[in-house]
Amino acid sequence: DQQVKQNSPSLSVQEGRISILNCDYTNSMFDYFLWYKKYPAEGPTFLISISSIKDKNEDGRFTVFLNKSAKHLSLHIVPSQPGDSAVYFCAASDGSGAGSYQLTFGKGTKLSVIP
């Protein structure tokens, strides 16, 4: 049972345009959501997070939107740059007890930014 789903395995975007990566979740206990970026043969690096009490969080070119009622979040990258080409993972955390130490990851979306 996949609790965090990234339904688009890949996405191609022109340089300078907006990239929108989507993520859906099923566990109502998730209360923190994070996005990671990963290059091949490297470990993921943290990008941005959002608490379930918010619906938007911005950090430079990166904005994460959360729609709790739809159990959906999205990462917007504006403007997209070739260096943004990577695999993006959505992750979620359940704040209750031992689960607060665990992140549940989606399968990732490979973003290609075309110059």
Added chain:
Amino acid sequence: DGGITQSPKYLFRKEGQNVTLSCEQNLNHDAMYWYRQDPGQGLRLIYYSQIVNDFQKGDIAEGYSVSREKKESFPLTVTSAQKNPTAFYLCASSGPGHRVGGYTFGSGTRLTVV
């Protein structure tokens, strides 16, 4: 500079052999984790440890073992009981505020069974 060091970067193992992957951190983080990445599968949790001398099974612990004798170190042993060990293995650690700032990951070890 603080971080997580995984070694080796590439590892080859013969079928039937046990092999140990190293993970060391100097971030003074209490919690450490092992994930496995397969193509198209995302990251799946193998084991995690919240404190020294304690660890818990993740979603895919069968065929793996860990130890946490020191805060800085969390080695993973891939045993011969692991049916499909060829994968990219990632170690991570987290401290207070990890739910906001996330985990810190190592650069990974690619294990290939030959």
